[in-house]
Every structure is written in C-alpha cells, then in structure tokens.
Amino acid sequence: MKLQGKVAVVTGAGSGMGKAIATLYAQEGAKVIVADINQASVDAVVTEIKQNGGEAAGAVVNVGKKEDVENMINAAVSAYGSLDILVNNAGVMDNFTPVGDVSDELWDRLIDINLKGPFMACRTAVNIMKEQPNGGVIVNNASVGGLFGTRGGAAYIASKHGLIGLTKNIASTYGREGGNIRANAIAPGGVNTNIQSTITAPHPLGLAALTDAGPGKLADPMEIARVALFLGSDDSSFVNGDVIKADGGWTAR
Numbered sequence: 001m002k003l004q005g006k007v008a009v010v011t012g013a014g015s016g017m018g019k020a021i022a023t024l025y026a027q028e029g030a031k032v033i034v035a036d037i038n039q040a041s042v043d044a045v046v047t048e049i050k051q052n053g054g055e056a057a058g059a060v061v062n063v064g065k066k067e068d069v070e071n072m073i074n075a076a077v078s079a080y081g082s083l084d085i086l087v088n089n090a091g092v093m094d095n096f097t098p099v100g101d102v103s104d105e106l107w108d109r110l111i112d113i114n115l116k117g118p119f120m121a122c123r124t125a126v127n128i129m130k131e132q133p134n135g136g137v138i139v140n141n142a143s144v145g146g147l148f149g150t151r152g153g154a155a156y157i158a159s160k161h162g163l164i165g166l167t168k169n170i171a172s173t174y175g176r177e178g179g180n181i182r183a184n185a186i187a188p189g190g191v192n193t194n195i196q197s198t199i200t201a202p203h204p205l206g207l208a209a210l211t212d213a214g215p216g217k218l219a220d221p222m223e224i225a226r227v228a229l230f231l232g233s234d235d236s237s238f239v240n241g242d243v244i245k246a247d248g249g250w251t252a253r
C-alpha cells in the first residue's frame with residue numbers, strides 16, 4: 001500500500017481520470033475526499049470505493065467557487081485530521097475555439113474551472129500542509145495542451161499553461177526548505193473519458209492547427225491514475241516542480 005493512512009482530495013472525481021485516481025488512491029490505503037460538481041457521480045464513486053473496502057467521503061463542489069473550494073479542503077481536515085495529497089483534476093474543454101472567437105463567457109469559464117479553481121485549492125492547501133510535520137503533495141492534472149500551442153482552444157491552452165506555471169511556482173517556493181510540499185503536474189494526451197463527448201462542435205480553425213495525426217489510441221484513465229499514484233506517493237520523493245507527459249508518444253512524433 002503506497003498511500004496507507006494518507007488523506008487525499010481529488011477534484012473531478014466523479015468521472016474519467018479523477019474517478020480512476022480516487023479509486024486507485026483508496027485501493028492504496030488513502031482516505032479520499034471525492035469532490036465533483038455532479039452529486040450523483042460523487043455518490044456513486046464513494047459507494048463503489050466503500051464496497052471495495054476503501055475509505056471515502058463525498059463533496060459536491062464547483063471548483064470555480066471560492067467557498068466550495070475552501071469547504072472541500074477544510075472538510076478533509078475535519079473528517080480525517082490532515083491533508084496529505086491534493087489532486088486538482090477537474091477541468092473542461094472549449095471546442096478548440098481560437099482566440100478570435102473566444103467570448104468573455106467562454107474565457108472566464110475555462111479559466112475559473114481549469115486555473116482559478118486549482119489556484120484557490122492550492123492556496124488553502126499549502127497553508128495547511130506547510131504546518132504539517134510531513135508537508136504535503138499537490139498533483140495538478142494539466143494536459144499536453146499545457147506544453148504546446150495546440151490540442152485545445154486558446155482558453156484551454158492558456159489555462160493549462162497557467163496550471164503548469166502555478167505548479168512550478170509552488171514547487172520552487174514551498175519545497176524542502178519552504179514547507180516540505182511537492183507540486184507536480186501530469187500532461188496527458190488523449191484519454192478515453194467523458195470529456196471527449198463535450199467536444200460537440202470543434203472549431204475548424206482550432207482543429208486545423210492540430211497539424212499532426214492526432215492522439216492515436218486513447219489511454220485508459222487508469223493509465224494516468226498510475227502516474228498520479230507515483231506523484232502522490234513517496235516513490236517520487238525527490239520529484240518536485242516537474243511535468244510528466246503521458247501521451248503514448250503523441251507529441252514525440
């Protein structure tokens with residue numbers, strides 16, 4: 001068991017990679033706060049984890065709302081006594097909309113959920129973790145769109161680049177000398193989750209910018225969860241401020 005006794009908060013845990021991460025963390029001994037905006041999926045994942053002998057509690061949260069985010073983090077501490085791992089995973093896509101066509105509403109939605117949410121969660125979390133004897137770990141689920149200029153629209157790409165920048169700043173500020181907090185990001189390529197069904201009307205210009213052959217065979221969410229397990233556990237104790245790309249070779253081509 002790689003996470004025995006650890007307390008983890010996972011956002012977007014009702015579906016896709018978040019569900020896989022919450023499930024795997026619980027299998028590895030963590031007590032998990034399953035946080036998602038969708039009540040039904042929160043309940044379903046908590047029930048499944050408990051049926052399999054794990055420990056979990058649900059939190060219905062809009063990560064774009066400060067009060068929800070602070071309550072989510074504080075709920076972990078009051079339920080289980082600490083916060084050892086925060087996984088900022090909840091995120092949405094933008095139909096590959098190029099900057100000339102991005103409305104204020106689309107921009108604000110993407111930045112609120114994909115970047116401001118993780119920022120607010122990190123802000124609350126680091127102030128708890130830096131007071132704990134063993135510090136804590138932050139895992140931010142970005143995207144290959146956080147490393148390259150395509151693979152999403154302007155708002156998605158900006159939000160994921162921002163998330164990677166936030167991750168590096170936390171690592172360099174709160175590392176071994178500053179609170180014993182590690183922060184790393186994952187940059188998945190194409191993964192078989194519900195997010196694919198939200199790409200309802202991809203913008204032709206945004207798609208045209210994707211000049212390569214595409215992601216190829218999509219990953220199973222558990223293939224990314226195993227990266228999140230490595231980053232959340234002591235196996236990665238000297239890895240801080242890094243981005244692990246898990247894209248099956250997509251961007252190597």
Ligand SMILES: NC(=O)c1ccc[n+]([C@@H]2O[C@H](COP(=O)([O-])OP(=O)(O)OC[C@H]3O[C@@H](n4cnc5c(N)ncnc54)[C@H](O)[C@@H]3O)[C@@H](O)[C@H]2O)c1
Pocket residue numbers: 011012013014015016017018035036037038041061062063064089090091092093113141142143144187188189190191192193194195196
């Ligand atoms: N699937 C991919 O190909 C892919 C690739 C790279 C990165 N990502 C990133 O991985 C992360 C997880 O996405 P996924 O593919 O598992 O998608 P998914 O749609 O299956 O799961 C996302 C979950 O986030 C929840 N969510 C959405 N908005 C929320 C909000 N405001 N507050 C709380 N929860 C909210 C949804 O209800 C859903 O359960 C996202 O950040 C996404 O950008 C996905």
